Amino acid sequence: MRTTTTQxxxxxxxxxxxxxxxxxxxxxxxxxxxxxxxxxxxxxxWSTIFVAICVQALPFLALxxxxxxxxxxxxxxxxxxxxxxxxxxxxxPFAGLAGIGLPxxxxxxxxxxxxxxxxxxxxxxxxxxxxxxxxxNPVVLIATAVAFPNSPMVWxxxxxxxxxxxxxxxxxxxxxxxxELLDKALRNVVADGSRWERFRAACVHDILHAGGYLVVGxxxxxxxxxxxxxxxxxxxxxxxxxxxxxxxxxxxxxSICSEADAFxxxxxxxxSMTARLVFMVVGPGVDLKLLALQAGVFSRRFxxxxxxxxxVVATLTATVIGTVML
Amino acid sequence: xxxSHDHRHSRLGVSDDAQGGLLxxxxxxxxxxxxxxxYLRFVQGRMKWPLVVASTVFFVLGAATVAKAWRTxxxxxxxxxxxxxxxxxxxxxxxxxxxxAPAPLGADFANRQAVRTTRLxxxxxxxxxxxxxxxxxxxxxxxxxxxxxxxxxxxxxLAAVPVxxxxxxxxxxxxxxxxFLTRFRIACCAADAFAVQVSLKGxxxxxxxxxxxxxxxxxxPTQTTADGTxxxxxxxxxxTITEINDRPDPYE
Numbered sequence: 237m238r239t240t241t242t243q244x245x246x247x248x249x250x251x252x253x254x255x256x257x258x259x260x261x262x263x264x265x266x267x268x269x270x271x272x273x274x275x276x277x278x279x280x281x282w283s284t285i286f287v288a289i290c291v292q293a294l295p296f297l298a299l300x301x302x303x304x305x306x307x308x309x310x311x312x313x314x315x316x317x318x319x320x321x322x323x324x325x326x327x328x329p330f331a332g333l334a335g336i337g338l339p340x341x342x343x344x345x346x347x348x349x350x351x352x353x354x355x356x357x358x359x360x361x362x363x364x365x366x367x368x369x370x371x372x373n374p375v376v377l378i379a380t381a382v383a384f385p386n387s388p389m390v391w392x393x394x395x396x397x398x399x400x401x402x403x404x405x406x407x408x409x410x411x412x413x414x415x416e417l418l419d420k421a422l423r424n425v426v427a428d429g430s431r432w433e434r435f436r437a438a439c440v441h442d443i444l445h446a447g448g449y450l451v452v453g454x455x456x457x458x459x460x461x462x463x464x465x466x467x468x469x470x471x472x473x474x475x476x477x478x479x480x481x482x483x484x485x486x487x488x489x490x491s492i493c494s495e496a497d498a499f500x501x502x503x504x505x506x507x508s509m510t511a512r513l514v515f516m517v518v519g520p521g522v523d524l525k526l527l528a529l530q531a532g533v534f535s536r537r538f539x540x541x542x543x544x545x546x547x548v549v550a551t552l553t554a555t556v557i558g559t560v561m562l
Numbered sequence: 563x564x565x566s567h568d569h570r571h572s573r574l575g576v577s578d579d580a581q582g583g584l585l586x587x588x589x590x591x592x593x594x595x596x597x598x599x600x601y602l603r604f605v606q607g608r609m610k611w612p613l614v615v616a617s618t619v620f621f622v623l624g625a626a627t628v629a630k631a632w633r634t635x636x637x638x639x640x641x642x643x644x645x646x647x648x649x650x651x652x653x654x655x656x657x658x659x660x661x662x663a664p665a666p667l668g669a670d671f672a673n674r675q676a677v678r679t680t681r682l683x684x685x686x687x688x689x690x691x692x693x694x695x696x697x698x699x700x701x702x703x704x705x706x707x708x709x710x711x712x713x714x715x716x717x718x719x720l721a722a723v724p725v726x727x728x729x730x731x732x733x734x735x736x737x738x739x740x741x742f743l744t745r746f747r748i749a750c751c752a753a754d755a756f757a758v759q760v761s762l763k764g765x766x767x768x769x770x771x772x773x774x775x776x777x778x779x780x781x782x783p784t785q786t787t788a789d790g791t792x793x794x795x796x797x798x799x800x801x802t803i804t805e806i807n808d809r810p811d812p813y814e
Contacts (some may be wrong), residue, residue, distance in 0.1 A: 252577030253628075259653060260587060263660035274662050277670030284664040284671075288604035288752035290655040291595065294588070295609065295616035302619060379749075440581055440627050443620075444649030451651040457753065462674065496750030532648060 282462045289454035289525065292493055293343040297450060300344025301442040304351035308438035309431050316357050324358045328406035331361035332399055335368025342370035342494050342520050343450060343529065347442045350421040350533035359418055364406030367546065370494040371398035371520040380516065383498035389561055390513065394498075397517045397557040401550045405521075408545060417538040420445075442533075449532030453525025457491035460524075464489070479511040484551045487519035494520035510558030517554035521546045576645040578631035584652050585624025591656050592617030602811050603666040605751045666812030667746050669732040669771035672757040688714050693723060700726040700778045704814050705745045705758040712760075712781055712796030720781035727760060727777045727798065728810060731769045734761075741769065742795065743777055748813045758814065761797045769805070776804045 321327045349366035353359050372395050380391040497519045501512040522543045531539040595601040693701050703725050711720050729743040742759040779800040
């Protein structure tokens with residue numbers, strides 16, 4: 237009944253549980269000691285945003301992890317190989333369309349894509365799925381339509397730009413991608429055990445990996461929200477190219493959930509519609525918490541290469557689509 | 563996970579029983595957020611059931627993991643494996659919740675934001691629903707609703723109608739003694755919050771930041787700034803102000 241690890245290790249940390257219990261007890265008892273010290277506006281704001289991102293993302297991460305566990309426990313590699321088109325060039329757009337069927341935020345799609353790669357699905361298709369699922373699912377598109385009641389073309393433009401971005405990046409991976417960047421996901425092969433045991437082991441492994449990195453991303457995003465100074469955005473909106481680049485970078489830094497970013501974009505009314513479309517197309521594909529998650533599920537170098545590629549492709553695609561359609 | 567990969571998990575890695583313990587702790591803190599209602603400080607009300615489900619999933623997985631680790635420990639006392647060290651960070655949100663006990667977003671974050679009023683674009687001929695019936699002599703409106711009507715209703719439907727608003731104080735650094743009635747609007751979680759603010763004019767008092775107030779007053783037109791780049795805030799001529807102690811749901 238061994239789990240995801242093939243070789244048990246010799247004990248080095250037999251005190252993990254004791255350490256955890258002690259740390260929790262200290263946190264409960266320590267509040268009166270540190271309360272005054274932590275009671276500044278910046279600390280309180282940072283804490284609220286940090287916890288908010290975690291509380292918002294963990295249920296979606298749990299959903300993604302559970303689905304990924306089901307893939308690990310139930311769907312055999314041979315089954316997946318039969319469903320996904322044989323030719324990788326066709327598998328990529330197929331994966332993009334499959335992304336419509338997963339109504340969730342981006343945090344859930346990373347572990348699922350990692351598991352798909354581990355189960356032998358062509359990585360290019362899995363990565364297209366990773367980009368498409370959080371951007372083109374019905375929940376996100378409806379949220380976009382609600383956020384822009386006076387311009388019904390926005391959600392159509394968002395769908396087109398996100399889908400084109402996902403498929404383009406998938407094809408780029410097919411042409412230039414290197415498998416060693418997928419390191420962790422490829423090695424993450426689930427070993428023997430009962431079905432429940434395989435499910436449990438895969439879930440716990442993914443939560444630890446992806447969840448730990450998610451916390452890193454949440455901390456980074458909260459820090460930026462506290463540090464970015466007031467009114468810095470108001471002066472930028474006038475120059476078209478600067479506006480597009482600013483909102484693309486802002487999407488990366490703020491790390492807002494893809495179901496919410498349309499409402500934020502609609503509030504950024506000093507920017508052009510095209511710049512706001514860029515904000516909504518870049519955000520679900522690459523942001524701080526996603527980069528951290530990808531580093532956890534694939535590898536650090538993957539996060540850098542894939543993040544940069546996605547950023548460039550998404551910005552260009554959304555700029556073109558926005559200019560044509562909006 | 564192969565052996566070589568596993569080696570990169572240093573000695574600081576999370577042991578099996580601690581992995582389970584972390585998940586159980588996350589589940590317990592998730593249930594606590596729900597039962598105390600504190601989750602509303604961080605996310606929207608509709609996240610309640612997803613949170614309950616996720617906490618339950620974490621609890622079941624965590625408990626099963628601890629049980630299995632302890633069974634295995636009895637069987638083989640010297641051999642176990644460690645999870646990735648980064649997994650310990652799942653304890654960070656728990657520690658922050660216990661140590662800082664974060665409050666809802668307030669004046670500090672409002673002052674860090676670029677000022678925005680409402681999510682409506684400035685377009686003509688937006689039609690508004692009729693105002694709700696007044697209770698206790700005034701119409702209850704959210705700050706968002708009031709701002710949208712105040713700024714964009716070309717029929718001036720708010721004119722001469724007593725309105726009651728609810729929000730907290732953010733002092734105006736540029737006009738000494740002046741302040742804004744503020745409330746955050748969130749779409750998903752507090753990370754996407756933006757402040758909706760109404761300028762109060764007339765009989766105002768001296769209140770500290772983050773004091774919750776119930777304000778009754780009437781609409782007065784907003785003065786548009788010359789260059790058109792400044793954001794507009796709705797304005798209210800105040801007649802009565804009441805400080806309130808039991809705070810409502812923090813966000814609109």
